[in-house]
Amino acid sequence: MLKDNFNDLLSFMVVARERSFTRAAAQLGVSQSALSHAMRNLEARLDVRLLTRTTRSVVPTEAGEQLLVRLTPHLVEIEQELTALRDRRDRPAGNIRISAGEHAMSAVLWPVLKPFMAHYPDINIEVTVDNGLTDIVDGRFDAGVRLGEQIAKDMIAMRIAPDMRMAVVGSAAYFAQYGVPQTPEALENHRCINMRLPTLGGLYAWEFEQNGREMRVRVDGQLTLNSLPQRLDAAVAGLGLAYVPQDTVVDLVADGQLVRVLESWCPSFEGYHLYYPSRRQHTTAFTLLVEALRNENAQWSTIKHN
CATH class of the missing domain: 1.10.10.10 (Winged helix-like DNA-binding domain superfamily/Winged helix DNA-binding domain)
Incomplete structure (x- = not known):
C-alpha cells in the first residue's frame, strides 16, 4: 500500500x-x-x-x-x-538542467561544457536554448545563463563573461543601394531584420545610447528571424540590417562581408551570468560545473548575494 x-x-x-x-x-x-x-x-x-x-x-x-x-x-x-x-560516490554523477539563450550557449557555455563533460562522463547535462526570459524555478531548471541586468534580485548570480556590446551591420551592396544610416532614427527608413521575443510575443526594439541619451527603435523589414546564424547570413546576403552581438561579426567585418554602422550609438550590456535560486541545496555535479565556469572565466567572476 x-x-x-x-x-x-x-x-x-x-x-x-x-x-x-x-x-x-x-x-x-x-x-x-x-x-x-x-x-x-x-x-x-x-x-x-x-x-x-x-x-x-x-x-x-x-x-x-x-x-x-x-x-x-x-x-x-x-x-x-x-x-x-x-554524490558520495567516487565518480561524480547526476543530472543538470540549464536554460540559456542562443548566443550565451555558443559564446560562453558550450566552450566550457565540452571539456567538462569529457572529464565527468557520469554527469548528464540538458541545455534548453531559449531566447525568452524563462522562469528557471517554474521550469525546474538548476540554473540559467542571462545578461546581468535581466536577473531577478532573489537569485545568486556569478558573472561568467565580460560586458557585451551590440553592433548594427549590413552588406556593402545593401549600403550602396539604400545608403548608410547616420542616426538610429534613420533606421525607420531601412530594411531591418527583426527578432521576435518569445517571452512577450513582440518584436525586439533595437537599443541605442549616446552621451547619456537612451533610445529604443522599432524597426521594419521583410524578414523576422529568431536564429542568430540566419540573421547574420541574411545580412551578408544583403536582405537587410542586423542588430547582433559584436563578437559574432568580428571576422565578417574584417573580411568585408559585413560593414558596421552606428558604432558610437551601440551600448554595452552587463555580461552573461550563471544564476540559480539562492536557497536551493545543490548537488556535487552542479557545484563542479559552477567551479568550472568560475575557473574558465575567473577575471569576470563575482558572486552576488541578494
Missing part, C-alpha cells in the same frame, strides 16, 4: 505540474494510459477527485492543489537526500 501510494503520489505531482498526461508520461518513462490508470486508482483509494480532465489539458482540483502544496516539499526533500547519498 505504501509503495503504491508513494509511486502514484510522485506521478500525481508530475502530472499536476505539467498539466499534461503526455508530457508527464514522457518524463516518468511510462505509457500515457498506464499513468491515467494510476491516477484513477489513486483517486479511488483516497476517495477524492484530484484532477479535472478535458480534451486538451488536465488541471488539479481544489483538493488536488492542496495535496500538491503539501506534497511537493516532502518529495523534493527526499529527492535531495537521495541525491546527496549518490
Whole structure:
C-alpha cells in the first residue's frame, strides 16, 4: 500500500505540474494510459477527485492543489537526500538542467561544457536554448545563463563573461543601394531584420545610447528571424540590417562581408551570468560545473548575494 501510494503520489505531482498526461508520461518513462490508470486508482483509494480532465489539458482540483502544496516539499526533500547519498560516490554523477539563450550557449557555455563533460562522463547535462526570459524555478531548471541586468534580485548570480556590446551591420551592396544610416532614427527608413521575443510575443526594439541619451527603435523589414546564424547570413546576403552581438561579426567585418554602422550609438550590456535560486541545496555535479565556469572565466567572476 505504501509503495503504491508513494509511486502514484510522485506521478500525481508530475502530472499536476505539467498539466499534461503526455508530457508527464514522457518524463516518468511510462505509457500515457498506464499513468491515467494510476491516477484513477489513486483517486479511488483516497476517495477524492484530484484532477479535472478535458480534451486538451488536465488541471488539479481544489483538493488536488492542496495535496500538491503539501506534497511537493516532502518529495523534493527526499529527492535531495537521495541525491546527496549518490554524490558520495567516487565518480561524480547526476543530472543538470540549464536554460540559456542562443548566443550565451555558443559564446560562453558550450566552450566550457565540452571539456567538462569529457572529464565527468557520469554527469548528464540538458541545455534548453531559449531566447525568452524563462522562469528557471517554474521550469525546474538548476540554473540559467542571462545578461546581468535581466536577473531577478532573489537569485545568486556569478558573472561568467565580460560586458557585451551590440553592433548594427549590413552588406556593402545593401549600403550602396539604400545608403548608410547616420542616426538610429534613420533606421525607420531601412530594411531591418527583426527578432521576435518569445517571452512577450513582440518584436525586439533595437537599443541605442549616446552621451547619456537612451533610445529604443522599432524597426521594419521583410524578414523576422529568431536564429542568430540566419540573421547574420541574411545580412551578408544583403536582405537587410542586423542588430547582433559584436563578437559574432568580428571576422565578417574584417573580411568585408559585413560593414558596421552606428558604432558610437551601440551600448554595452552587463555580461552573461550563471544564476540559480539562492536557497536551493545543490548537488556535487552542479557545484563542479559552477567551479568550472568560475575557473574558465575567473577575471569576470563575482558572486552576488541578494
